[in-house]
Amino acid sequence: MAKKHCPNCGGALNVHADDAIITCSYCGTSFTPDGSKMKEHYALAVNYTQSDALDTLKAYLVKVPGVADDLAEKINLKDLSMTFYPYWTVTVQGDVTYKGIDRKATFRGQSGGRYSSINWEWVAESGHQDQTRQIRLYAGPKTRSEIVNYPIATRSRRYFNFEEAKQYTANVLFSKVSAETAKQQATAATRNMIYSRIKRETERVDDSRENFNVTDQAYIHVPIYHIQFSVGGRKTYEAALDASNGRVIYTDIPTTTGFKARTISMSIIWFAFTIAGAIITYMAYSGISLIGLNPEFLFYAGIGLTIIPLILALLTLYFGFRGTAAERAQ
Numbered sequence: 001m002a003k004k005h006c007p008n009c010g011g012a013l014n015v016h017a018d019d020a021i022i023t024c025s026y027c028g029t030s031f032t033p034d035g036s037k038m039k040e041h042y043a044l045a046v047n048y049t050q051s052d053a054l055d056t057l058k059a060y061l062v063k064v065p066g067v068a069d070d071l072a073e074k075i076n077l078k079d080l081s082m083t084f085y086p087y088w089t090v091t092v093q094g095d096v097t098y099k100g101i102d103r104k105a106t107f108r109g110q111s112g113g114r115y116s117s118i119n120w121e122w123v124a125e126s127g128h129q130d131q132t133r134q135i136r137l138y139a140g141p142k143t144r145s146e147i148v149n150y151p152i153a154t155r156s157r158r159y160f161n162f163e164e165a166k167q168y169t170a171n172v173l174f175s176k177v178s179a180e181t182a183k184q185q186a187t188a189a190t191r192n193m194i195y196s197r198i199k200r201e202t203e204r205v206d207d208s209r210e211n212f213n214v215t216d217q218a219y220i221h222v223p224i225y226h227i228q229f230s231v232g233g234r235k236t237y238e239a240a241l242d243a244s245n246g247r248v249i250y251t252d253i254p255t256t257t258g259f260k261a262r263t264i265s266m267s268i269i270w271f272a273f274t275i276a277g278a279i280i281t282y283m284a285y286s287g288i289s290l291i292g293l294n295p296e297f298l299f300y301a302g303i304g305l306t307i308i309p310l311i312l313a314l315l316t317l318y319f320g321f322r323g324t325a326a327e328r329a330q
Helices: 050-061 162-167 179-199 257-285 295-321
Strands: 002-005 012-015 041-044 075-111 114-138 157-159 204-231 237-242 248-252
Touching: 050 075, 050 204, 050 237, 050 248, 075 179, 114 179, 179 204, 257 295
Parallel strands: 041 204
Antiparallel strands: 002 012, 041 157, 075 114, 075 204, 204 237, 237 248
């Protein structure tokens, strides 16, 4: 860790060697390690107070299967804080013209609705693909995957207001990704998307002309509440909620003991059907008939009775014991 001085107010800041963009904790100015100020620095507005955030989390949790009916009354808030996480949004316009070859089928000898042979041959293929994509990139230090992959909404972006961050005693994280690196990553992601579409139409690309342009780039801080709570006990649960739109990014699920017990019981029943199906399949495979049924019919019925209950058992265990949940994007 080293000392850097804000080019705007002169405040001394502790920074790491991998910090690509630094936000001054005194005046809110964002700048690069060489002292260049960031002109386009945005943030999403804080539209949910701390009280709103807790109420939103309660309303979400009571809808999750397996939690106590009176969970909203039992929740005990242990800690609630806000962090502004840095993201890049980069709009890339890509254009690729290509030439290559693809395999085409030739059907011969049609008789009675069937063909006697199918011949494959290589033919020249050419085309054009273009796409414009807005790529969102998490730019902060290592954190949970739900925040890294969070599809931030950018319509309500506005210039970063440091007074708002100070009002909520929020922690403003520095970016580890420079503007140039963000451009490169977004361009590579757009390029991969276009070529994946080309590969669906062409077996092999031999020649291509491509053009990629960044038409918009924004550095955005997203305010996220971190909530720690308990539910009538010592165990601490964690949740994160977008302070701009109230979306639950993730939350631990305080599942009741009774629900877990019912989950185990139901899974045992499904596993019992799976075992029965396996036995029937083995007997049918061995040529043993049950109650006069055709062994071939029993064989396929046994496979179905094995696989379907097994899938249901695994799904029951997954949804019964999953540790976290997240609100789906609208």
